[in-house]
Amino acid sequence: MAKILMQPGTVIDGFTVGECVHRGGMATLWSVTHPGINVPLLMKVPRVSEGEDPAAIVSFEMEQMILPRLSGPHVPACFGTGDFARQAYVVLERIPGQTLYKRLDDLPIAYEEARALGIKIAAALSALHRQNVIHHDIKPSSIMFRESGEAVLIDFGLSHHEHLPDLLQEEFRLPYGTAPYMAPERLLGVRDDPRSDLFSLGVLLYFFTTGVRPFGESETLRGMRRRLWRDPYPPRKLKPDYPPWLQEIVLRCLEIEPAWRYPTASQLAFDLSNPDQVKLTARAERRERDPFATVMRRRFNRGAWQPQPKSDVAVQLASSPILVVAIDTTETSGPLNDALRVTTQRILGTLPQARLACVNVLKLGLVTIDRTLDEKGSNKHVDRLVALRHWASSLKLDENRLSVHVLEAIDPAAAILEFAQANQVDHIVIGARQDSMLRTLLGSVSAKVAAEAPCTVTVVRPPRSG
Structure with a gap:
């Protein structure tokens, strides 16, 4: 089959070739359009002339295999590929701007x-x-x-x-x-x-x-x-x-x-x-x-640099999650915090590289002026940081696996959700108090977190008395 001549106006599998926007050592980039696609596109074409590095062809094959399988905002969208029998190419979303x-x-x-x-x-x-x-x-x-x-x-x-x-x-x-x-x-x-x-x-x-x-x-x-x-x-x-x-x-x-x-x-x-x-x-x-x-x-x-057998990527990532536990530091929360500690310890026991973030929300008033000191003159933010570290002390984690955070917010559930989103949290452990009429009417923090979190959520209840 005759080789396709890459030039403006050429049509390949419905893609119309425009100008050449870049000539690299391993590939050229062309602007292309397609009647069914309404985003700017680039066609990447490998250099396969006599004397070109054979690794360029192999690496292009890898890109052809991998790109169509990727998704999300952190990679360019892929809209088509062509094989080497006729014309090898990859058509990508054209990201505006510079590298x-x-x-x-x-x-x-x-x-x-x-x-x-x-x-x-x-x-x-x-x-x-x-x-x-x-x-x-x-x-x-x-x-x-x-x-x-x-x-x-x-x-x-x-x-x-x-x-x-x-x-x-x-x-x-x-x-x-x-x-x-x-x-x-x-x-x-x-x-x-x-x-x-x-x-x-x-x-x-x-x-x-x-x-x-x-x-x-x-x-x-x-x-x-x-x-x-x-x-x-x-x-x-x-x-x-x-x-x-x-x-x-x-x-x-x-x-x-x-x-x-x-x-x-x-x-x-x-x-x-x-x-x-x-x-x-x-x-x-x-x-x-x-x-x-x-x-x-x-x-x-010599022995120090022998490559060690590895588990697959997914297993390695799963063994090193970021775990958040939301803790209430009030005096009445003892039984619930004990239950949270037991659950957290069980999770960490199976994940030796997990990172734990202990979180507490200092709830701000909607219309009142919030005071930084409590009635005893102590700084509320600092006191809660100390309480979080005390709660975590029995877990005996290495310092580089533990952090504590006091979030100040009007809506505790929204603050926990925002923290989880911003920090790519994999798992949230949060307590649910015993039922009450107020929580039945307004909804609980744990229910909102469980419903809206972008990750796994474990809701822990305290043991019932009596």
């Missing part, structure tokens, strides 16, 4: 702006990982933003889908990706760990806040292999005013061993969204790299 690459001339950016970017990118990665896909090429030119604010991930040619053949893994020995952003385990052939994307996001945050890439510009395989044993300079070495909470987050993302990074993108987004709750360790204040003896142990300890 994050356009911001490189502005580096370093403000810490607060970098935090906001990181939250959005981590949320996009969380949504992608929940669809069993690891991106494997997170970098500024692979990230765009919708007008509504959500981060959009593009370019899935190097991605891994848990339920599809990994053609890159099967056909090539060398790791493919963008060298400055590549996770250490990728150099060992590991492609099934979503924490590799968190390493890449850590590189991006480091770069955007310091103006320096943590591993330099080296593109050689030998140079890249140094990150199997050599950590980067801490950001506070480069910028003395670097916030300790941000260094804690960035260096945790950049841990050489994946097990020491955040277990999920959702937990990373949670820390970025709640910087005052970040548990500071020795990472936060470091100004020097690991000592030479530590580096040598990593480099010459």
Whole structure:
């Protein structure tokens, strides 16, 4: 069959080709239209001429397989694909605007702006990982933003889908990706760990806040292999005013061993969204790299770098959820809080990497002026934070798995729902008091949360007396 000539006016499977908007090393992008589709479109066509890199063809096949299976605001919608027998292509939603690459001339950016970017990118990665896909090429030119604010991930040619053949893994020995952003385990052939994307996001945050890439510009395989044993300079070495909470987050993302990074993108987004709750360790204040003896142990300890068997992506994410328990700190809530503690302990007992957020709502009056001090002169907000920590103390969680939050709101149920939505919460545990006429008439907080929450909700009742 004759090869289709890509030029303005050509019609392919109902798509009319317009102008060429980009010529990349592995593909070209064309504007296209279709009579039945009313959104701006792009057709991505692989470069298959003589002498082109064969990996470009394989990566395009991966993108053709993966993109139609993705959905949601964090990926471009896919409207069609064509096979190599006639004309290979992928037709995508055209996202207006530029990629994050356009911001490189502005580096370093403000810490607060970098935090906001990181939250959005981590949320996009969380949504992608929940669809069993690891991106494997997170970098500024692979990230765009919708007008509504959500981060959009593009370019899935190097991605891994848990339920599809990994053609890159099967056909090539060398790791493919963008060298400055590549996770250490990728150099060992590991492609099934979503924490590799968190390493890449850590590189991006480091770069955007310091103006320096943590591993330099080296593109050689030998140079890249140094990150199997050599950590980067801490950001506070480069910028003395670097916030300790941000260094804690960035260096945790950049841990050489994946097990020491955040277990999920959702937990990373949670820390970025709640910087005052970040548990500071020795990472936060470091100004020097690991000592030479530590580096040598990593480099010459052969057994330390054998890839370990992994469970599938969905199982890994399910074992590391964000759990919220809503706690009433009033004196009459003892039996209910005891029941909440038992339920929470049971859930955490099966999820060793779960993150727990203890939440209380300080209810504000609709028309009254609210006082920050109670009748005894104590700060109500601080007292409730202390009460939440006391409630959680018997759970004996590591500090980096626990946070406490007092939300001030007129509507407690709405505040809990908003917190769950903003922090990508997976499971809410909330108490329901004994029936009363007021709750029957107006509805309960637990009922509203259970009806409207975007996640699993467990409603716990206190044991009946007598």
